[in-house]
Amino acid sequence: MDLETLLHRDIPLTRELGLTVQSWAAGRLALGLPLAPNVNHKHTLFGGSLYCGAVLAGWGWLHLALLEAGEHGGHIVIQDGHIQYPLPVRGDALAICEAPAPALWQRFLTTWRRHGRARIELATYLVEAGQSEPAVRFTGQYVLHR
């Protein structure tokens, strides 16, 4: 099952958010978050929706990277999140997660295989479509457990 179908099935609110999977390549996941269903009265993207995009980019990245590493059956839980909103978002947005440092990822996989539980910090960000400057920066602590 592809990630978009999985998200829409397992977290029904993602359908209301209009969340889509835009691309997954070279260790980089991009989710689409449209303005219309997430707009506020200032015609910008609601901060709570931006958080949902940010946290799901990290969740989705971890889900896909684990499958590529041959790991199945773990449960991913968000434990802690920190979000900053340097710029308003006045159009559709992309929520992006890029791979963490290879050494961090290897340590995470080793801990998981040895103990059945591991934690990793992932950084994600959102950009308004057509812009380059991140409008939102997020770091999340994700726990994988059996």
Place this chain on the structure above:
Amino acid sequence: MDLETLLHRDIPLTRELGLTVQSWAAGRLALGLPLAPNVNHKHTLFGGSLYCGAVLAGWGWLHLALLEAGEHGGHIVIQDGHIQYPLPVRGDALAICEAPAPALWQRFLTTWRRHGRARIELATYLVEAGQSEPAVRFTGQYVLHR
């Protein structure tokens, strides 16, 4: 216009979240966040929805406290949020914001009246209905500007 009507009008996603205003008394705001529209496949409340409840409890508290202080016409923006998820939420939740220390509030009002811009940190939390232990703890930096 009451806060619930205002939220549902200005941030349409709050209708999809099923967000309600439960009480506003003695400087304490409680919002209701039902499980059903915010559920995930583990039958717990989605972490992104919990963030929405937490950030809106602070936003709503500030909106109502400003009205009670006779202040109208400012715009409230969230600048930074930090959320922790110590417990899963397996039922409907309440998102609660209580008044900050009186000295902090007075300093915020003074800065706002003098400069037309002020920032305040508000702490909110979520509890599962019928439980006493917070399942989510949140602190947000809110900016009020003209």
